[in-house]
Amino acid sequence: MVGEPGRNRRIPEAIVVRLPVYQRILAELLRGGTATVSSEELATRARVNAAKVRKDFSLLGWFGTRGTGYDTAYLATQIDRALGAARDWPVAIVGIGNLGRALAGSEGFSSHGFRVAWLFDADPSVVGHVVGSTRVAHVDELPAMLGAAHPAIGVIATPAVAAQQVADLLVAAGVPSILNFAPRLLTVPGEVLLRSVDLSIELQVMSFHLQQADGDLRRPAHWP
Amino acid sequence: MVGEPGRNRRIPEAIVVRLPVYQRILAELLRGGTATVSSEELATRARVNAAKVRKDFSLLGWFGTRGTGYDTAYLATQIDRALGAARDWPVAIVGIGNLGRALAGSEGFSSHGFRVAWLFDADPSVVGHVVGSTRVAHVDELPAMLGAAHPAIGVIATPAVAAQQVADLLVAAGVPSILNFAPRLLTVPGEVLLRSVDLSIELQVMSFHLQQADGDLRRPAHWP
Structure with a gap:
C-alpha cells in the first residue's frame, strides 16, 4: 500500500x-x-x-x-x-579548494541523481584545471554559464569571507537551492532553499557527550 | 538563573x-x-x-x-x-586526502577546544608531509602513537573500503569517540560514541524539497 x-x-x-x-x-x-x-x-x-x-x-x-x-x-x-533520486539534479560547486575537490569527487555527489556539472573558483591557478571530468571555470563566468543552464543546486565551498557574495551570484543566476559549507550564516530570498553544513557541528555534539560522560571531576588522570 | x-x-x-x-x-x-x-x-x-x-x-x-x-x-x-569548548579535545584524523586536508585546515576543527594533534594516512606519498603544523604519520604507527596519547576524538576521512579497519584500530587504541565521514555504516563497541557525517545527505534533503516543490507535472520547461 x-x-x-x-x-x-x-x-x-x-x-x-x-x-x-x-x-x-x-x-x-x-x-x-x-x-x-x-x-x-x-x-x-x-x-x-x-x-x-x-x-x-x-x-x-x-x-x-x-x-x-x-x-x-x-x-x-x-x-x-x-528523494527524487530517479531525476537529474545538475549541481554547481563554487570554491575548488580541498573541500570543493572532496565534494566533487565524492560518491554521494555523483549518485542519487546528482551530477556535478559546473565547477567555479576565483583563483587563476585553479581555473582551467579539470577535476573529475569537469573544467574549473572562473567565478566571473558564473552568471553567464548558470543563467543559461539553470542548475538545480548550487554548492558553496569557498572561504567564509566570499560565501555571501557567491550566494548572491547563485541567486541572481536563478539557482533555486543552495547548500552552504562555508562557516558563515547567509541571507537569501525566501523562495530560495538554503541549507548549511557545518563540518564542526558533529565535533561539538561529540564534545558535549564526552563532557557529559566525563565531567570535570571524573576526568581520567591519563588525559593530556 | x-x-x-x-x-x-x-x-x-x-x-x-x-x-x-x-x-x-x-x-x-x-x-x-x-x-x-x-x-x-x-x-x-x-x-x-x-x-x-x-x-x-x-x-x-x-x-x-x-x-x-x-x-x-x-x-x-x-x-x-x-559543549565543553573551554576544554582541550585532541583530535586524530585518519585519511589525509582532499577531505582530510579540508577538515585539518577548517576553522571548526581548530576552535571550540578542538586541536588536530595527529594525522595518519596509508599512502607513502602522503606520509611525512606537514599539513597545517602536523606531520602525517603512517597508519601503521597509529596503535603505538594513539595508544600512548589518548586522543578524545578520532576522525575517519578514508575511502569507504578502509573505514571499518580504521575504526577497529581507533577502538583498539582506546579512542572514546569516532566521527566518520566515510560513506559506510560502521560497527563499534557500545561504549564508543560513534557519529557519522554523510556529505550527500543534505543534497538528498534538497532534492526531496525540490521534488516536492516541483513535482513532475510542474517541472519548469527550461530545466535541462
Missing part, C-alpha cells in the same frame, strides 16, 4: 533527514541479498527505535507485513522516489 | 545539535556588539520558531528577561560550557 508521499501534506524535516540514512541501509541490505527487513533491524542500524521507523514509514504511506517486515527492494524504490 | 546542564538529566539530541548553531549566531551578534537578543531574533537566524528557542534554553536552565531577552555574552558562555 502506498500513499502519495508529501504531495498533499508536509513531511516533518526530521523524517526527511532520516530517509537518506534508511536508503543507505537498504542499499547495503540489497547488496547482501536481504529480501525483507524488520523495523527492528532497520532501527538498530539507523540508531533510532523501531516505533519511530514504523511511524516514519506509515506517515509516508509505506506499510510492512506483520511478522515479515518490509520488502527491501520495494522500500528502497519508494525512498528513491521520495 | 542557571541549572546544571545535563548533569542529572538527558538533553534531547535535537537540542544538542542546535547548540552549535545558537553558538555561532551568538558569536556573530557579539562581534556586532549586540548585548541582548530576543528569542524571536535567535529563532529567525536559526530557522526554528521562537517557542522552541525558549524551550531549548529553559530545559538547559537558561532564562531570558521578559521584554529584554537574553544576555548575549552570558548565553554564549553557557553554551560554550555545555
Whole structure:
C-alpha cells in the first residue's frame, strides 16, 4: 500500500533527514541479498527505535507485513522516489579548494541523481584545471554559464569571507537551492532553499557527550 | 538563573545539535556588539520558531528577561560550557586526502577546544608531509602513537573500503569517540560514541524539497 508521499501534506524535516540514512541501509541490505527487513533491524542500524521507523514509514504511506517486515527492494524504490533520486539534479560547486575537490569527487555527489556539472573558483591557478571530468571555470563566468543552464543546486565551498557574495551570484543566476559549507550564516530570498553544513557541528555534539560522560571531576588522570 | 546542564538529566539530541548553531549566531551578534537578543531574533537566524528557542534554553536552565531577552555574552558562555569548548579535545584524523586536508585546515576543527594533534594516512606519498603544523604519520604507527596519547576524538576521512579497519584500530587504541565521514555504516563497541557525517545527505534533503516543490507535472520547461 502506498500513499502519495508529501504531495498533499508536509513531511516533518526530521523524517526527511532520516530517509537518506534508511536508503543507505537498504542499499547495503540489497547488496547482501536481504529480501525483507524488520523495523527492528532497520532501527538498530539507523540508531533510532523501531516505533519511530514504523511511524516514519506509515506517515509516508509505506506499510510492512506483520511478522515479515518490509520488502527491501520495494522500500528502497519508494525512498528513491521520495528523494527524487530517479531525476537529474545538475549541481554547481563554487570554491575548488580541498573541500570543493572532496565534494566533487565524492560518491554521494555523483549518485542519487546528482551530477556535478559546473565547477567555479576565483583563483587563476585553479581555473582551467579539470577535476573529475569537469573544467574549473572562473567565478566571473558564473552568471553567464548558470543563467543559461539553470542548475538545480548550487554548492558553496569557498572561504567564509566570499560565501555571501557567491550566494548572491547563485541567486541572481536563478539557482533555486543552495547548500552552504562555508562557516558563515547567509541571507537569501525566501523562495530560495538554503541549507548549511557545518563540518564542526558533529565535533561539538561529540564534545558535549564526552563532557557529559566525563565531567570535570571524573576526568581520567591519563588525559593530556 | 542557571541549572546544571545535563548533569542529572538527558538533553534531547535535537537540542544538542542546535547548540552549535545558537553558538555561532551568538558569536556573530557579539562581534556586532549586540548585548541582548530576543528569542524571536535567535529563532529567525536559526530557522526554528521562537517557542522552541525558549524551550531549548529553559530545559538547559537558561532564562531570558521578559521584554529584554537574553544576555548575549552570558548565553554564549553557557553554551560554550555545555559543549565543553573551554576544554582541550585532541583530535586524530585518519585519511589525509582532499577531505582530510579540508577538515585539518577548517576553522571548526581548530576552535571550540578542538586541536588536530595527529594525522595518519596509508599512502607513502602522503606520509611525512606537514599539513597545517602536523606531520602525517603512517597508519601503521597509529596503535603505538594513539595508544600512548589518548586522543578524545578520532576522525575517519578514508575511502569507504578502509573505514571499518580504521575504526577497529581507533577502538583498539582506546579512542572514546569516532566521527566518520566515510560513506559506510560502521560497527563499534557500545561504549564508543560513534557519529557519522554523510556529505550527500543534505543534497538528498534538497532534492526531496525540490521534488516536492516541483513535482513532475510542474517541472519548469527550461530545466535541462
